[in-house]
Amino acid sequence: MTQERLVFVHGSGSFGAAAWPTQHALASSYDCLFLRRHGFEAGADPLPTNFVEDQRIVIDALGDGGHLVTHSQGAISAMMAAVDRPDLVRSLVLVEPACLSLTADLPATAAHRALVSPLYDRRDSLSDEAFLQEFVRLVFSTDARQPATSEARRAARRMRLQSPPWEAPLDIVPGVPTLIVTGGWEPLYEEIADYLVVTGAQHVVAPGGHRPQDTPEGDTLLRDFISAHAIPVD
Structure with a gap:
């Protein structure tokens, strides 16, 4: 079967x-x-x-x-x-x-966008590692570990390249x-x-x-x- x-x-x-x-x-x-x-x-x-x-x-x-x-x-x-x-x-x-x-127009979502949108607005001026650090700090209120391997560095770059989900x-x-x-x-x-x-x-x-x-x-x-x-x- x-x-x-x-x-x-x-x-x-x-x-x-x-x-x-x-x-x-x-x-x-x-x-x-x-x-x-x-x-x-x-x-x-x-x-x-x-x-x-x-x-x-x-x-x-x-x-x-x-x-x-x-x-x-x-x-x-x-x-x-x-x-x-x-x-x-x-x-x-x-x-x-x-x-x-x-x-998008509901309170928690609007507050999240107000918090995170400025980071996306300036991501082209940030390194992959700096974007990851700031994103994790804003969203999870903690610190991200610095990428120590080539795959971890690719993961940081991948995160910086992602579109904000409110654009979907x-x-x-x-x-x-x-x-x-x-x-x-x-x-x-x-x-x-x-x-x-x-x-x-x-x-x-x-x-x-x-x-x-x-x-x-x-x-x-x-x-x-x-x-x-x-x-x-x-």
Whole structure:
């Protein structure tokens, strides 16, 4: 029997299978694909964000249809794919979705943009390392470690090249079963989740900060949701 397709779409940090360490075991039950978005190739020069290319990557990965599991900025291309091809998406899991273009006028999103926009405005005058340091300080209120390897330096450059998520051409996904998992640590993500609940999504808070999928509770939530929307086996 052919296994159902399960496509994982990473955020702006780790990519491919490295972004989903707790979900590797799902490969025993599903045909799992751990994507690399546009510009996220190990050892290759990073590229600027291309939302349309990311959407194409996700649609191609779905094949004849499957489930999407996303984290942070990965939710953008997955939602774009689901809007364009809802027939291919059996379920959609958005973990801490950075869908700021949907909530641009709401308080937490507006405050986040006011805080971070000046950094994007002057990023061309900053080194990759300086941009990374300031971004982490502003968003996570902590200090980033200085890149010590060539891959870490590429990661810092990749971060500087990413478009702010509020520029994404997003719309509401029609009729696709959707679960949002947030960590309950940041009002921005709770605001986005509340907005999507009004459109028909389900929202659950789990421990784990920005990565609740790494906790047993978060992992169980996404596994149960996917299983509930899997094709019944005769």
